[in-house]
Amino acid sequence: MDLRGHLDLLLLTALRRIEPGHGYALITALREQSAGTFDLPEGTVYPALHRLERDGLVQSEWSTESGRRRRVYRLTQAGADAVTVKQQEWTIFQAGVRAVVEGWA
Template sequence: MDVRGHLDLLLLSVLADSGPVHGYAVITALRDRSEGVFDLPEGTVYPALQRLERAGLVTSGWDESTSRRRRVYRLTDDGHRARAEKKREWRGFVGGMQAVIGPLTLEGSA
């Protein structure tokens, strides 16, 4: 599935719900929570996390509590605010789409 334009909201939401987690846990959460719809490669997720960090929405640090050192990511206050704004935008987009194409049905028919 093409997530362009929506990846930031997906990543910010996972981080908001999961707390400080490493990148692979973000990938796993996206896949699990979407029932496989968002099975994104590392080459998509890690650069996006780095971009969000440069924008000040995410911060990262090293977790050395296990034998394997991992970078963990967490939302900043600005990241929480950005997530809320992106959710409002998404809800407006979905509402507009439903007004045009009609509400979705359980069986997915037109």
């Protein structure tokens, strides 16, 4: 499935629900919430998280859980604001696609 343009919304929304969360927890949450539709590889998620961090939408820090060192991510205020904007954009986009697809079905 091509996620271009939607990956940020998926990651930011999942992070808002589980934060703080490490990359694998995000992968698991997306897979479970989508009933397997979004079973994203680490090679997709971690570069996106690094980009979101560079863009100031998430911040990360090292954490040790059960003796394992992991990088955990949190939304910044800009990231929380971006979730709201991206969800509004998605609602408009989804309604437009539905109108076209169902109107010609």
